[in-house]
Amino acid sequence: MIENKFPGKDVTQEDLVNKMPLVAKKNENHRSTFEVSGVKFGGENIPIFAGPNMIESKDLILDIAKNVKSLGADFLRGGAFKPLSFPYRSDKYTETREKGIEWLAEAKEKYDIPVITEVMEEKYLPLVSEITDIIQIGSRNMQNYPFLTACAKTGKAIMLKRHYGASLRDWLGAAEYILLEGNEKVILCERGVSVPHTHKASSRYLIDLQVVPAAQELTHLPVVVDPSHATFWRPWVKPMALASIAGGADGIMVEVHPDPENAAVDPLQPINYSDFQTLMDSMSLVASAVNRHVGQ
Amino acid sequence: MIENKFPGKDVTQEDLVNKMPLVAKKNENHRSTFEVSGVKFGGENIPIFAGPNMIESKDLILDIAKNVKSLGADFLRGGAFKPLSFPYRSDKYTETREKGIEWLAEAKEKYDIPVITEVMEEKYLPLVSEITDIIQIGSRNMQNYPFLTACAKTGKAIMLKRHYGASLRDWLGAAEYILLEGNEKVILCERGVSVPHTHKASSRYLIDLQVVPAAQELTHLPVVVDPSHATFWRPWVKPMALASIAGGADGIMVEVHPDPENAAVDPLQPINYSDFQTLMDSMSLVASAVNRHVGQ
Amino acid sequence: MIENKFPGKDVTQEDLVNKMPLVAKKNENHRSTFEVSGVKFGGENIPIFAGPNMIESKDLILDIAKNVKSLGADFLRGGAFKPLSFPYRSDKYTETREKGIEWLAEAKEKYDIPVITEVMEEKYLPLVSEITDIIQIGSRNMQNYPFLTACAKTGKAIMLKRHYGASLRDWLGAAEYILLEGNEKVILCERGVSVPHTHKASSRYLIDLQVVPAAQELTHLPVVVDPSHATFWRPWVKPMALASIAGGADGIMVEVHPDPENAAVDPLQPINYSDFQTLMDSMSLVASAVNRHVGQ
């Protein structure tokens, strides 16, 4: 196992040895590499996950699938189950649940693009596992350990989003629960942290790009960045996506919607098809500059 | 004046109009452009500031000047006056003060490279202004408003480092004090913010790259990033420097030392000449990918 | 409904009306009052919850029950199920699970003291509900909304601990999920927040006492403080418990262990019987000073 030379002590050597032996790198160059539905993780390529926050309707998800696929996305993202900080939902913002999962399956089939979607409850795991290529664990469930174990047991690849209040140590500890079940296809995803009021430049989170090299120093798992949720502000998605790639991110998740201002949730953050195309081009250029490439 | 469409309210439209009219962009494309000793700011080029934390000796600063100049740095940085969180200094870590300034002048002259150095007290402004190309205001003095005014009056270009506990609003407000004196050569510099304990991956700060597009949305002033102080950890300097450029930074300040492990202060953060050379090459590639270039 | 005059906008008037109508106070003096096993909440009395972090053994929990009861505690606390940031447990630190619940029931019966214990999974709700007087939802599960709903449906009183990264808004939103099921016996519990690295004085959290009046301004629900988890440091438990009472807390939860240094988990935070006695006396005096009283 590598020695942790961290100047800080968020993760100690004792943590590495005793608390995250499966997450920890075995040597400096140790990196997990695996494939999910033909897409490689942990290599020189940088998989792109694109799609809407919510699977609002069948037409919407089919249209987005078609477009992001043709523009080079590796995975279609979209939520049929969606945690909300409050129990009430407007008419517009309604979970499509089982129906949404069905539509997602249809989009996947029709446009031949693998998918990723969030699950929040163990009872939906069988249904979702049947169709999804990657199970997404949302930030609010990052520390719901029994649920992590249940997800791991499906054998599906898992994306573990970091809680906005979680340390690197908390995050890697949660990943260890998944690896412990023998499920090695774990993808970490940074999506912004809550920050001192005085540092906020937007209304919600601060993207933590420093965590990319910090995590890669300790773990062999790939680290994806989601600049849409992190910035919560359309104009910053592109600069932060490019910064993520230049900083070493192993994947990018981005929200795409044909009519962002009328998205069912968080209408300030998605980008439209045209901006996604521009973003793909720019990401390719930056990826080349750091000896990587976008897509397969 | 542009309308502030920020989702958050760290800086309101009222702030823009009443409290930072000189700092505020007059329209979307408004960007300050100016030259300092032949180096352009606010254009497509990305000036590089390199050098040691402290001007430890005459030999050291001359050697570093020679090397960073030949590797393409635009400015030599180095401190002769240095705030310390505690009043005691080891033999090693002693301010060289007037002598240091003299050596810096010699290095500037001999290797024909403009310089930037920190001043902490009004009484040293005449001495330092005579030789420096840019006055650096350290983060601890960011809110020492009478001192900002005194620096502004020298007519020298000024780099204003953000306090690690300061909001974007605080930072821009401080810059307004300088512009109000008719001094328009103001360069902002992000150098890491203090973060929730749970988010720290290193022992000190979190680099705030989101503040680059956030600041550029509101102000016409160039925004430089200092990944050395922000990360406080050598291995992260390169990824965060590249991320800064991809994210839109208008300059990079980096600590370079021939023998980093024996640097007088903060020996975990400087990079050596060879790593600086590699960094310059990588920064050039990333800059090209975003239609900019390193150096003149 | 009251008007939210908050200077900040963490909770807006729209939030109060649309997102937390059940949590929101109907007028300035609105306070929930209810009884749990003979102990009043929301009145002038300040219920005290005391006991170990973990129900390590039958002997331990019986001994603690006897002692804290005789010293005036209203509830015995203790965990049989315990989330850990990492999946490995030392021999010492093993969940006692069903056995622990049985021992807790025995302690409750033998010393006639109501109990509170944490549940982490829906499948254990029937077992635990049978014996516990209050279900504790730990901070890591605060945003596990389907689980909150399941807990609410047991009809048991519920203590909702605040996630260390959660805003007041997030916290009250989570409480709304419980109230929505018709369960009105909801107790909020502050247990420390993650803070900027620069502000930390201990290794983990910062107690947020300001949230006591802030929450009471908006909601009718009682607000308890847990200074043991918040400070993580024995010597600070007493000053922060007293500060909580003077600041308006509606209850205090404190960790008590006969041999703190050998506690199975977090041995730096529990206090022993003698210190608990002193604390009870001091809390009584401070409670009187603010026209309240400790105990029934």
Next chain:
Amino acid sequence: MIENKFPGKDVTQEDLVNKMPLVAKKNENHRSTFEVSGVKFGGENIPIFAGPNMIESKDLILDIAKNVKSLGADFLRGGAFKPLSFPYRSDKYTETREKGIEWLAEAKEKYDIPVITEVMEEKYLPLVSEITDIIQIGSRNMQNYPFLTACAKTGKAIMLKRHYGASLRDWLGAAEYILLEGNEKVILCERGVSVPHTHKASSRYLIDLQVVPAAQELTHLPVVVDPSHATFWRPWVKPMALASIAGGADGIMVEVHPDPENAAVDPLQPINYSDFQTLMDSMSLVASAVNRHVGQ
């Protein structure tokens, strides 16, 4: 010197020995005691500092002096020099500077009450030192080390307010600069820290009461709390003042204004005379409960 048993490492034993030997306690019971104009610090009494944010006019400061003195305040506070985050001031919010200092002197003389006022620039030290009993160093100047040294040299007692982004370590390090000049009358003052956006319940700061026992564990210097600036919200001043006293604070600074809503600055935070009277009574009761007393 005491051994630092802190679970966290914000201040290490090495810091205590090498970086803050004068600030550090020599043994567990070591507490500085000194008198300023007849008021004892570091004893069982809890000095109260009361007055307006700004010395708006002669009439105002005289009226407030008369009232807070008669209600039991030990010191009159009020600012003639006032740092602002932006360089522009409304007509209402104008520094009264030399005139304000003169009026403060008059109030002091007429009502026989010692005073405390902020200085921001070395050049005003002679003028202010002549009349003030305590020099207040504002949070923005906490790390302006040359200025701290200059203040220390006046021989006046000094209140050092904590920067809202400063660690305990930074704060104590700054105090060491003052003690090093042989000035032993140093009073620390907590006034709120900037916090993660998710934790804020008000628009600005979070009161850090945990720092009271944390600081007292390491230093012999008295620790005052200013709940007015920390909460920025009138209704929370009383609960947080009482909490501060119960938590061990060695003094309370509170903003008092005859017509709070029309105060020249920060009108949401001052309390009126009647509320101050109630507060004094409540503080006396809570102080008694912890074996201390308000006033001499």
